[in-house]
Amino acid sequence: xxxxxxxxxxxxxxxxxxxxxxxxxxxxxxxxxxxxxxxxxxxxxxxxxxxxxxxxxxxxxxxxxxxxxxxxxxxxxxxxxxxxxxxxxxxxxxxxxxxxxxxxxxxxxxxxxxxxxxxxxxxxxxxxxxxxxxxxxxxxxxxxxxxxxxxxxxxxxxxxxxxxxxxxxxxxxxxxxxxxxxxxxxxxxxxxxxxxxxxxxxxxxxxxxxxxxxxxxxxxxxxxxxxxxxxxxxxxxxxxxx
Ligand code: PGA
Numbered sequence: 687x688x689x690x691x692x693x694x695x696x697x698x699x700x701x702x703x704x705x706x707x708x709x710x711x712x713x714x715x716x717x718x719x720x721x722x723x724x725x726x727x728x729x730x731x732x733x734x735x736x737x738x739x740x741x742x743x744x745x746x747x748x749x750x751x752x753x754x755x756x757x758x759x760x761x762x763x764x765x766x767x768x769x770x771x772x773x774x775x776x777x778x779x780x781x782x783x784x785x786x787x788x789x790x791x792x793x794x795x796x797x798x799x800x801x802x803x804x805x806x807x808x809x810x811x812x813x814x815x816x817x818x819x820x821x822x823x824x825x826x827x828x829x830x831x832x833x834x835x836x837x838x839x840x841x842x843x844x845x846x847x848x849x850x851x852x853x854x855x856x857x858x859x860x861x862x863x864x865x866x867x868x869x870x871x872x873x874x875x876x877x878x879x880x881x882x883x884x885x886x887x888x889x890x891x892x893x894x895x896x897x898x899x900x901x902x903x904x905x906x907x908x909x910x911x912x913x914x915x916x917x918x919x920x921x922x923x924x925x926x927x928x
Pocket of ligand 1: 722725726821824
């Protein structure tokens with residue numbers, strides 16, 4: 687795993703966005719795995735700027751989001767489909783039919799996950815995956831204990847994640863308790879992976895991630911050690927004295 691350390695989240699966002707831009711300029715129909723959460727917002731802001739300057743187009747890009755809440759209202763601003771529209775998709779030229787996010791409106795989430803995995807694999811898998819990380823080491827909604835062989839599935843959200851995500855909801859009770867998420871093996875199928883880690887609160891998990899070479903299901907992000915092309919994009923606050 688390589689690590690790149692930037693002065694602040696905006697600089698991290700600019701450099702990660704530049705890599706996404708280069709990826710799309712090198713292969714217009716790139717398949718991208720995209721995350722939600724607060725960490726990727728500077729990446730999306732920079733991509734929108736680059737698009738506005740004519741430096742990049744999403745016209746042929748195909749995106750798969752990592753995950754989606756179950757049991758969230760269609761118009762809720764924390765529904766990840768709405769998050770992605772607000773932060774990226776409404777501002778660039780991506781085609782609606784090339785946007786893939788597990789559909790939270792379905793009656794049958796298990797079937798939706800099977801369909802999602804199949805569509806993702808049929809795309810040829812991601813050229814580039816961007817990931818965030820939870821304080822407990824989750825990637826997507828793959829919480830501690832998730833099998834490294836997992837594919838897209840329905841999962842319970844860990845208590846600590848519900849607490850962390852409650853900052854986006856009026857109260858903790860309103861945070862959904864379940865989600866659909868790409869599995870660990872789905873994520874590892876990407877040809878190249880960037881994991882974005884910013885802020886002091888993520889320092890401990892970043893240290894755990896780089897402190898050994900063992901992949902351990904109790905810290906899902908350590909699965910990334912099994913992949914040959916992973917780069918950590920960290921800011922100075924997360925990196926501390928590294
Ligand atoms: P955050 O979430 O970017 O809002 O910290 C990351 C995650 O939980 O994967």
